[in-house]
Amino acid sequence: MAQPTPTQDDLAPPPSLFKLGGVLFWIGVFSFGGGLSGWIHRQVVHRYRWMGNEDFLSGIALAQVVPGANVTNLCVYVGYRIRGAAGAAVSLLALMSGPTVLCVFVAIGYHYVQDYPVLHACVDGVAAAAVGLNLRLGVIGTQRIQRMRRIAPMIAMVATFVSVGVMEWPLVPVVLIIAPLSIAAVWPRKGASDA
Amino acid sequence: MREDSSLSPYLALMSVFVPLSLVAIGGGPSIFAPIQKEAVDVQHWMSAREFIEIFAVARVAPGPGSMLGTLIGWKVAGWGGAIVATLALFLPSSILCLAVSKVWNRYRGREWHAALEMGLAPIGTGLMFSGAIAIFRMADAGPLAWGLAVFVAAMLTWRPRMHPFALLGVGALVFNLELYLAHSGIFR
Numbered sequence: 001m002a003q004p005t006p007t008q009d010d011l012a013p014p015p016s017l018f019k020l021g022g023v024l025f026w027i028g029v030f031s032f033g034g035g036l037s038g039w040i041h042r043q044v045v046h047r048y049r050w051m052g053n054e055d056f057l058s059g060i061a062l063a064q065v066v067p068g069a070n071v072t073n074l075c076v077y078v079g080y081r082i083r084g085a086a087g088a089a090v091s092l093l094a095l096m097s098g099p100t101v102l103c104v105f106v107a108i109g110y111h112y113v114q115d116y117p118v119l120h121a122c123v124d125g126v127a128a129a130a131v132g133l134n135l136r137l138g139v140i141g142t143q144r145i146q147r148m149r150r151i152a153p154m155i156a157m158v159a160t161f162v163s164v165g166v167m168e169w170p171l172v173p174v175v176l177i178i179a180p181l182s183i184a185a186v187w188p189r190k191g192a193s194d195a
Numbered sequence: 196m197r198e199d200s201s202l203s204p205y206l207a208l209m210s211v212f213v214p215l216s217l218v219a220i221g222g223g224p225s226i227f228a229p230i231q232k233e234a235v236d237v238q239h240w241m242s243a244r245e246f247i248e249i250f251a252v253a254r255v256a257p258g259p260g261s262m263l264g265t266l267i268g269w270k271v272a273g274w275g276g277a278i279v280a281t282l283a284l285f286l287p288s289s290i291l292c293l294a295v296s297k298v299w300n301r302y303r304g305r306e307w308h309a310a311l312e313m314g315l316a317p318i319g320t321g322l323m324f325s326g327a328i329a330i331f332r333m334a335d336a337g338p339l340a341w342g343l344a345v346f347v348a349a350m351l352t353w354r355p356r357m358h359p360f361a362l363l364g365v366g367a368l369v370f371n372l373e374l375y376l377a378h379s380g381i382f383r
Contacts, residue, residue, distance in 0.1 A: 186314050
């Protein structure tokens with residue numbers, strides 16, 4: 001219970017589709033300024049313990065590599081792991097239905113917001129803080145890499161960040177170069193002991 | 196005379212968003228530039244200025260930044276357009292992701308599966324950090340926004356049970372404080 005990151009062993013039983021959809025619906029509705037991946041992690045791994053931390057982090061990598069918005073991909077993966085294909089469909093629909101309607105209302109009200117500097121500052125402040133929710137997931141991922149106790153994954157992480165984040169090199173070629181190297185470095189060697 | 200324009204705005208939306216859905220490797224931001232080109236230069240759905248405004252709305256509204264597509268659909272064909280654009284942008288990639296998740300899950304526990312995961316996970320984490328920087332760059336954010344994001348991440352690391360709403364509220368407060376100080380002239 002006091003453990004900050006639940007492991008596979010102490011998972012809660014899978015929820016009903018209705019409950020799963022309900023949780024993701026509210027994440028969608030309240031995710032002002034973004035930070036959805038951080039929200040999903042918080043609810044699904046920490047609050048409800050439907051999924052292990054390792055499993056979730058593996059889903060993040062998958063969501064980034066598969067084409068499509070990272071958040072919707074992650075949502076599909078999470079829904080699938082918790083309740084199968086139906087869980088994936090319900091999760092995606094639940095997560096996206098609120099924002100689809102709300103973003104149009106925000107677009108209609110946007111001029112109003114522009115006229116009030118206080119509201120504008122609120123919006124900017126919330127959006128900046130929401131980036132922190134996703135940064136937190138980066139920290140969790142980094143801690144997991146540290147636990148691997150190998151140098152290659154850490155190098156791959158820093159190389160990806162420097163190339164795409166700092167140098168702003170195009171993502172696809174960078175991933176196509178780093179991914180094979182990173183995988184090869186940790187590939188199980190023939191003849192190596194049962195390590 | 197072709198009747199493309201009256202044929203159906205829905206078909207036009209689908210013809211733009213379905214292909215982009217399947218090439219958005221690394222996430223929504225990777226297709227923002229091609230979306231802008233299609234919406235403004237090719238399909239003439241809106242002016243460049245309108246596009247920037249829509250981009251700003253998508254960033255602050257709930258949901259992923261790719262709600263940009265939803266708003267373009269809304270501009271083009273009202274609520275029906277919003278729904279068609281959302282489905283066209285998110286459904287194809289989601290079906291692909293479901294298929295990949297199934298395969299991925301089937302081979303869980305194999306040695307090579309573990310190696311693939313250990314090799315790919317660090318790239319996911321590196322891209323997560325890069326995404327944060329990219330959002331700030333696109334939004335032209337100042338040091339206050341950067342500092343706030345780092346503060347939020349640090350607080351959540353230190354106190355994982357802290358509710359994010361409290362931290363989002365701090366964000367709103369800090370930016371209003373800056374607004375107040377800027378107006379009162381202390382910085383000059």
